[in-house]
Amino acid sequence: MKTPRLFSQIRGTVLLLILGVSLLFSLNTAAASLRGEFKTSLIYEKQAERWQDKSFLELDYQQDINFDLNYYLKGRFSLESYYQNDEKKRETDFEIREAYLNYYTDSIDWRLGRQNFSWGSSYNLNPLNYFNPPDQNNIDPFNRKAVDALRADYYPNFEWQLTGVLSSHAETEESQTALRLMRRRWRGYDISASIFSGNSLMEISSPRGGYYPELNKFGIDLKGDLGSQNIGLFSEFVFSDYRADNLENTNELIIGIDYKFENNLYLLGQYYYQQLPLTQLEENQLLMLRAEKPFAAFHNWEVNLLSDLKTGMTVLRPKINFSLQQGLDLETGAVIKLDEKQRSRLNQLNQEMIYVSLSKYF
Amino acid sequence: MFKKIVIFTLFLSLLLVQPGMAQDLDGNQVLEKLEASRKAESHQMTMVMELYSSSGDMRSRELNNYRLEGEVERSLMQFSEPADIRGTAFLLLDDRENEQEDMYLYLPAMSAVRKISGSQKNGNFVGSDLSYNDLSIFSGANFQDNYQAEIEVEDSEIIELHLEIIDPDIDYSYGRMWVRKDLWLAEKIEYYDQHQRLLKVINLSEFDEIEGNRLARKIEIENVQKGSRTVLKMAEVEFNPELDPNIFTTRYLQRQ
Numbered sequence: 001m002k003t004p005r006l007f008s009q010i011r012g013t014v015l016l017l018i019l020g021v022s023l024l025f026s027l028n029t030a031a032a033s034l035r036g037e038f039k040t041s042l043i044y045e046k047q048a049e050r051w052q053d054k055s056f057l058e059l060d061y062q063q064d065i066n067f068d069l070n071y072y073l074k075g076r077f078s079l080e081s082y083y084q085n086d087e088k089k090r091e092t093d094f095e096i097r098e099a100y101l102n103y104y105t106d107s108i109d110w111r112l113g114r115q116n117f118s119w120g121s122s123y124n125l126n127p128l129n130y131f132n133p134p135d136q137n138n139i140d141p142f143n144r145k146a147v148d149a150l151r152a153d154y155y156p157n158f159e160w161q162l163t164g165v166l167s168s169h170a171e172t173e174e175s176q177t178a179l180r181l182m183r184r185r186w187r188g189y190d191i192s193a194s195i196f197s198g199n200s201l202m203e204i205s206s207p208r209g210g211y212y213p214e215l216n217k218f219g220i221d222l223k224g225d226l227g228s229q230n231i232g233l234f235s236e237f238v239f240s241d242y243r244a245d246n247l248e249n250t251n252e253l254i255i256g257i258d259y260k261f262e263n264n265l266y267l268l269g270q271y272y273y274q275q276l277p278l279t280q281l282e283e284n285q286l287l288m289l290r291a292e293k294p295f296a297a298f299h300n301w302e303v304n305l306l307s308d309l310k311t312g313m314t315v316l317r318p319k320i321n322f323s324l325q326q327g328l329d330l331e332t333g334a335v336i337k338l339d340e341k342q343r344s345r346l347n348q349l350n351q352e353m354i355y356v357s358l359s360k361y362f
Numbered sequence: 363m364f365k366k367i368v369i370f371t372l373f374l375s376l377l378l379v380q381p382g383m384a385q386d387l388d389g390n391q392v393l394e395k396l397e398a399s400r401k402a403e404s405h406q407m408t409m410v411m412e413l414y415s416s417s418g419d420m421r422s423r424e425l426n427n428y429r430l431e432g433e434v435e436r437s438l439m440q441f442s443e444p445a446d447i448r449g450t451a452f453l454l455l456d457d458r459e460n461e462q463e464d465m466y467l468y469l470p471a472m473s474a475v476r477k478i479s480g481s482q483k484n485g486n487f488v489g490s491d492l493s494y495n496d497l498s499i500f501s502g503a504n505f506q507d508n509y510q511a512e513i514e515v516e517d518s519e520i521i522e523l524h525l526e527i528i529d530p531d532i533d534y535s536y537g538r539m540w541v542r543k544d545l546w547l548a549e550k551i552e553y554y555d556q557h558q559r560l561l562k563v564i565n566l567s568e569f570d571e572i573e574g575n576r577l578a579r580k581i582e583i584e585n586v587q588k589g590s591r592t593v594l595k596m597a598e599v600e601f602n603p604e605l606d607p608n609i610f611t612t613r614y615l616q617r618q
Contacts, residue, residue, distance in 0.1 A: 035445050098473075104617065118474030155613050184612060185455070185464050190477045223477045232479025262533050264485035294489060297415035297590050326421050327444050361446040 031064035039359040041139065046352035050084035054139075058097070068105070074098040098146045109153045114146045117165070119180065119194065120254075121223035121234040123290060125272050127252040128219045128236050130178055130196040133170045139333075139357075141349045145170060159184050169199045172212055189224030200240070204247070204278065213277065214243045232258040234270075242277050250275035256288075266292040284345050285309040298323035306349070311341040315350045327361040389511030389523050395546040396505055399576040402601035404430045410597055413490055416589030423447065423488065428605055433459065436610035441488075451615050468615040475612045483531070490592040491562065491583040495532045508532060511539070519543055534561065545569055547576055560586055575601045 040055040056078040064070040074097045082089045100113030120128030124142035132144035149167030156162075161182040169176055176198030184190045196217040203210040219238040226233040236254045256270025268290040275283045287309055292302040304317040319333035334354040337346070387395070411423045424443035430436045435456040441447045449470035456463045467478045483494040495508065508529040515522040525537035535558050540550040551564040562585055566578035577599065584591040608614060 033448075035448060037446075102617070109613065109617065116473055118472050118476070121477070153613070153616075155611075158611050158613075161613075184477075185462070188462055188464070225480045230480030230483070232481060258479055258481075260479070260481045260484045262484045294486075297413065297588075298419065298421055298489065323421065325419075327446060329446075361444065 031070075032062065034059065034061045035362065036060070037359060037361050039357055041355055041357040043139070043353050043355040048084065048351070050082055052083075053081040055079045060098075069101070069103050071101045072098060107155055109155070111149075111151045111153075114148050115151065116144060116146045117149075117151075119192075119219075119221070120236045121190075121221055122236050122254040122256055122270055122272075123258075123268055123288065125254060125270070125286070125288065126236065127238040127254065127274070128194065128221055130194075130198065130201070130217060130219075131165065131167050131170075131176065133201045139353075139355060159186070167198075169212065170201070171203075172199055174199055187224075189222050192221045194219045194221075200242075200277075213247055216241045216243075226257065229259075234258075240277070247277035248275070248279050250277050264294050266290075282310060286345075306346060308341070308344045308346050311344040312339050313341040313344040313346055314338040315346050317350075329359045329361075331355075331357045331359065387513075389513050390506065392513065392521055392523060392541055392546075393505040393509065393511050396541065396548065399546045402573070402575045403432075404428075404602055404605050406598075406600045406603045406605065407596055408598040410595045411488075411490060412593040412595075414591045414593070421489075428609060430605050430607065430610060432607075433457070436607070438610055438614075447488075453610060453612065453615055455610065466612050466615060475615045484533075491585045491588075491590055492592060492594075493533070495529070496562075496564070496583070509537065514538070520549075542569075545576055547578060549578075555587070562586065570599075572599055573601050 036057065036059040038055075038057050040053070043052040043054060044050075045052065056076050058074065058076045060072065060074040062070060062072045076093075076095050076097050078093045078095070080091045080093075096114060098114050098116065100111050100115045103110040103112075117129055117131045118126075119130070120126035129144065131147050131149065133147075134141060135143040135145045147167050147170050149165055151167075152164045154162040154164075161180075161184070163178075163180040163182070165176075165178040165180075167176045167178075168174070176196070178194060178196040178198075180192055180194035182190065182192035194217075196219070198214070199212040200215055201212070204213055217238055217240050219236065221234075221236050223232070223234045225231065234254075234256050236252075238252045240250045240252070242249060251273070252275065253273045254270055256268065258266070258268040260266045268288075270288045272286040272288065273283065274286075285308070287305075287307045289305040289307075290302065292300065294300045300321045300323075302319050302321075304319075305314060306317070307314040314337070316336040316338060317333065318336075319331065322330040324330055332355065335350050335352050337350070337352050340347075405428075407427045409425050409427060411425065413421045413423070422443070423441060426440045426442060428436075428438045435454075435458065437454040437456075438451065440451040441449065449468070451468040453466040453468075454463070455465075463480055465478045465480065465482060466475050467482075468475050486492065487494050487497060508527070509525040510528050511523040511525055513521055514524050519542065521541045521543060523539040523541060525539055527534055527536060533556070534553040535556050536554050538552045538554075539548050541547070542549050547566065547569060549566050551562075551566075552560060553562040553564075555561040562583060564584075565582045566580070567582075568579040570577055570579050577596065579596045579599075581594040582591060583594070
């Protein structure tokens, strides 16, 4: 189903609708909430040998029109400067990052507009997120961009949830469809199964240029506790059936555990196996470890380690967050490559850098 | 004259016996009385939580807590301040009969509900000096499931209890509790770590009674080993409000 214009029309209509509704109800601020974040970061990229100054002001606004209807807007104004070889380049941008209407009926919740999906229980790598592509402009390589979509969640009771999605592909604007059935609290586990029909989020290179191949996907997800020690166990599995003859069907599997100790140390480990549709490419096998702990009352450190088990390359991402005062944070971190290998997929995700950021929340 | 002496002697012995009458209770019966001071099957509270570091720096949080007892005990906490955690919500569903506990977290930045592992209850509650199990102090949960108590000292106003920990999820070696006999509420609790060293001192004050339910409106927790402390103030309290069970669902969390 190739209907890119349909989504352009939906997007335009939704934005107009939200803006219109905001104007209509702007006098009624009783059920409204506005919050924001100002963040400025200084980044040094080792490979490009350049300094970057990234700043943004992000505002989000939510207003209840009545008990069953509300809307949400999140916009970001950003200013980015690059300094390289005595040259300076400056870019400004304004982006509506999310904008949607929520409408609630007795058993169905509707959401229409630009939105994020959080399908999949694993940490950061979520093959079950069929819709939101990685946000390349973010320091965190696992951040994703919102897409225009219509979503309906049907709740026959607390335990069951059926979700239907009609969305636009982030790059091609072709329509994508998905259905997910979730069972919560089954012997301590939340389990879901989903099907998807649309285009891959992964671009395939060809002599005629890159493209996003059509495919069907089938996915399973689970999250629960293992044993009486309450060790968290999660897993995602996705089978992709590519329509093009020159592409192989693929499997992706993530399995992981997490645990928080009495001293507040949080540990997470997950293994990711990913087959690739091009036969000449070997599969990826990644190991991801994460440790996080608060210190000195209000501060926090975390270390993420991502290791490519096929090539031996590892990326280390240490980070420290200092809470300077209420709502004011100073964050400093780095991306460090160990035993770098050109053919490793980790090169696409990360480039070596150090950074320091100041965030103000209000 | 002899009659007068007999009456005076009887009166005197009554006076002497009076303070010891609570000695009829054993430690576990004192815990029962503590539980009985909170009869409500549901509550709705707005709390202000002040966190102080050992150097005296302070951060505050404001949260709403809803609790509903039943076959499945349900608790919902929503943070309304400060801005960086505003909208974050925890849902806890404790099915004691089937020994199943489920926890869900709603993060506004992700606009998503996530199931979190039971081990998230280890460690501190949202950066405070309280553990999740300490929350029972102000939520009125079942003391008798957590402790076995013995009376150590008693006078006319206070009973001092030694608390033996019987819940394996509680990571203290033992505790001591001072109970006010006029209110049947704890006014001070001490917890000792696995090396039998004093770890936390909890002082409860500003006692109040609402519709037959007694509570401390101010709870101060000091971690004497770290030097940090947390002050909890119950700003608004309502007992037995008509809470819709549907608010204790992931669907409701998603709607935040």
